[in-house]
Amino acid sequence: MAGYTPEMAGGGSRGGGHARHPPLSSLIVSTIAAFSAVVVFAILRSAYEDAMSRTTTLLGHNLEPTPWHPFPHDIRRRRPPPRAAFRCAPSLSCLPPPILPPAANATRGRRCPAYFAAIRRDLAPWRRRGGGVTRGMLEAARRRAAMRVAITGGGRRLHVELYYACVQSRALFTAWSILQLMRRYPGRVPDVELMFDCMDRPAINRTEYAGGDGGGGGGGAPPPLFRYCTTRDHFDIPFPDWSFWGWPETNIEPWNEQFRDIKQGAKAMTWQDRVATAYWKGNPDVASPLRVALLSCNDTNMWHAEIMRQNWDEEAKSGYQNSKLSSQCTHRYKIYAEGYAWSVSLKYILSCGSMALIIDPQYEDFFSRGLQPEANFWPVHATGMCESIRDAVEWGEAHPAEAEAVGRRGQLLMQELDMDAVYDYMLHLLTEYARLMRFRPEAAAQEVCEASVLCLADEKQRRFLEASAATPAVSEPCVMPPDDGE
Structure with a gap:
């Protein structure tokens, strides 16, 4: 208690004597101790912040x-503030995930769309001669990968080793x-x-790998590299792109919500x-x-074109008032x-129910293998492009019922591409890939869990992520179409 003295304990002096204060030496010692504590805390905090700033995260802030x-990437501007590092530190150390039981009484899965058969074609170079993936x-795939992805613990834990920013x-x-x-x-x-590259253009050229039946080049099977797209001239393995989750x-x-909005906008006209x-528009x-x-x-x-x-x-x-996809039908x-390669816009264009005019596509994502010319889209040639667009429009105007049917079938293809189909494709792709692996998966440098992703995300990213959260399936995954050997 401030001002406490022995005299006061005895009732104090009748003359109202002054209280005694701690000696000057005690104040100096206390001040030095407090200052030292502040310095030590500052040093420890600085070391901690430095360590956190060097910790790679999915934000790629220091990669x-x-x-x-x-691509433009201002590392200094993107570095998370110290408070974010402190806030996310506990989440970056993921707790063991709970063991969730599969859905009880799951109904039998439907037949997968025909384009799922491309999974076997994509993985064929590693299945031939029984060599598998070593x-x-x-x-070898690391030289063109942005990150290594490992799933361990019976499919319950995710680890990522980051090489470059995406x-x-x-x-x-x-x-x-x-x-x-x-x-x-x-x-x-x-x-x-597996190795994953989150950028656009494929990198594993078929002509470089004779063992993958690429028609020439040096040596055996190609390095397996996952990305969002491929071409007929590459061995890169297509994987559903990020935009399905927003x-x-x-x-x-996120895709389910976005497709609903676009379809509703299409019904307005x-x-x-x-x-x-x-x-x-792009x-x-x-x-x-x-x-x-x-x-x-x-x-x-x-x-007959508006660009x-x-x-x-x-x-x-x-505020994105002029770019709402639901108002562009x-x-x-x-x-x-x-664009630079394939574009996520394909699924949004097809969703409108308009007749899609696709200009000589060179790239394929996982679902575009389901496109059939003059059935659910109309081909346009890059050579003489303006004339080809004009001819397509004039054909459609001369055959309105047929043109409308092409647009309707393109929209139906997107309707069938719901998130159930996206997850089923991911599951079948990873299952087929796992059968080819000739080594035991090892946990990569950093474990990733939902808590760490949500903590690293900013407010808008977090809203999109939470809106796209999955629930356990109530049915079995779809049944893969048979291949030639089944």
Whole structure:
């Protein structure tokens, strides 16, 4: 108690004598001790913050961009503030996940869409001659991978080793997608170890690997590398892209919700009421000669085409009022043009129910193998592109019922591509890949769990992630279509 003295304990002096204070030496010692404690705390906090700043996370804040696909990446600006490092530190050490039982009385799965058969074709180079995937092959894939992904513990734990930063929040959402697969099918996801590149263009060229029946080149089977797309000239293995769980940088919601909105917007206008021209709106400034050439087709009289430039920076400032996908189903024909490589816009264009005009696609994602020319889309040629767009529109106007049917079948393909199908594709792909592995998966450097992903995410990212959280399946996964040997 302040001012306490022995005299006061005895009732104090009648003359109201002054209280005695601690000696000066005690004050000096106390001050030095307090100052030392502050210094030690500051040193420890600085060391901790330095350690956290060097800890790689799915945000890629302290990683360099991939050298094979450079992109603007301000490391200093993206470094999380110290408070974020302190806040997320407990979450970065994941607790063992609970053991969730599979759904009771699960109903038999439906037949998988026909494009699931491409899983076997994608993995064929490692199945031929029974060689499988060796650890040496996996390590060879590292030179073009952004991260190593390992699922262990009976499909219950996810580990990631990060090599390069991915553009925007792709790495964060890709890790989330795998965590949701594990939640969707508890105990069914196999233990695997794989290399993943979260950038766009395929890298494993067929001509370089004779053992993979690539037609030439040096040596045996190719290194297995997962990414979002491939081509007929590459061995890269397609995996569902991050945008199925949302794309916060462009304000695109998780797929199930986004498709519902687009379909509802499409119902607002009948085919007869839609504008009888071909429409495209996108970003041409992505090193895409095709999109740059498409700008010259912007003439509704000559080419029956309306080509609009999308500026995402300006859209972000205006609250994305002019980029809502649900309000872009006002034309009878919609154009799909690849960008730097494949584009996530394909599924949104097909969802409108307009006749999709697809310009000579070079890249394939996992579901685009289900496209059939003149059945659920209309092919347009890159050579003489404006004339080809004009001819497609004039054919559609001369055959309105057939053109509407093409658009309707494209929309139906997207309706069948619900999140059940996405998770089933992921499960079958990883299951088939696991059968080819000739080594035991090892946990990578950093464990990832839902708590760590949500903690690293900003407010908008967290909203998208939480909105796309999966629930345990109430039915068996779909049944793979038989291959030639079954």
